[in-house]
Amino acid sequence: MHSSNNRKKIICIVVVVICLLIILNSRRILKAIYPIHYYDLIIEYSEKNNLDPYLVASIMRNESGFDTDAVSVKGASGLMQIMPLTGKWAAERLKISNFNEEMLFDPRINIRIGTWYLNFLNNKFNGDLKLIISAYNAGNGNVRSWLANPEYSLDGVALNIIPFPETKTYYKRVSRDYKIYKIIYRE
Numbered sequence: 001m002h003s004s005n006n007r008k009k010i011i012c013i014v015v016v017v018i019c020l021l022i023i024l025n026s027r028r029i030l031k032a033i034y035p036i037h038y039y040d041l042i043i044e045y046s047e048k049n050n051l052d053p054y055l056v057a058s059i060m061r062n063e064s065g066f067d068t069d070a071v072s073v074k075g076a077s078g079l080m081q082i083m084p085l086t087g088k089w090a091a092e093r094l095k096i097s098n099f100n101e102e103m104l105f106d107p108r109i110n111i112r113i114g115t116w117y118l119n120f121l122n123n124k125f126n127g128d129l130k131l132i133i134s135a136y137n138a139g140n141g142n143v144r145s146w147l148a149n150p151e152y153s154l155d156g157v158a159l160n161i162i163p164f165p166e167t168k169t170y171y172k173r174v175s176r177d178y179k180i181y182k183i184i185y186r187e
Contacts, residue, residue: 030184034177037066038079041111049119054181055129056080056115058174059136068107077104080114090116130159133174138167 036042036057046053063081064070076083082090084101090113091099103109118132121140125131135143143159146152152161162168 027184030180034061034180034184035066036181036185038107038111041107042115045111045115049115051115051118051122052178052182054185055174055178056111056118057181058177059114059118059133060111061177062170062174068105068110077101078110079107080110082110082113082117086117087113128158129175129178130162130171133171134159134162134167137170138162138164142167 036053038060039053042053042056042060045051046056060066060079063076064079066079068079070079070081071077072081074083077087082104084104087101087104088099090096091103094112094116096103096109096112104113118136121132121135124140125135125143131143131147134146142164146159146161146163147156152163153159162171
């Protein structure tokens with residue numbers, strides 16, 4: 001009888017100790033689940049483009065899973081999944097000489113172009129995260145047409161309905177990850 005009670009007490013103590021260790025290390029555990037790869041580049045280009053680095057990390061996580069070699073079915077490339085045409089357009093404005101599509105696999109170039117484009121969208125949509133994130137996924141032109149359609153926007157300013165299921169899911173995932181990154185990495 002005593003042996004059974006002692007065993008239960010030991011098990012209870014072990015469970016309590018494990019729970020305490022998990023609680024004390026929860027941020028470390030969450031950082032392992034939600035890492036930020038290319039942190040220095042994200043910080044550098046987020047600062048240059050007046051962006052929250054956690055938004056950039058959230059987009060990168062959802063676009064490529066931090067895989068520099070990622071290529072989408074539609075041909076978007078690299079960490080931030082830049083379309084070749086967008087890359088060329090941004091490279092001209094950023095004065096990146098001799099731009100070619102292969103450069104999109106270079107983390108520095110990809111993050112530089114991706115954050116520049118996010119800042120472009122941020123300015124175009126007055127900081128509205130729903131519009132910015134949706135436009136990053138579905139394109140600036142699609143979001144503008146949704147805003148002009150009373151079926152999707154009641155006032156032409158806010159997006160009430162995201163009509164593309166992929167973009168709707170993307171917006172939810174990026175928003176969720178953005179909130180999680182801000183909680184985990186807060187100072």
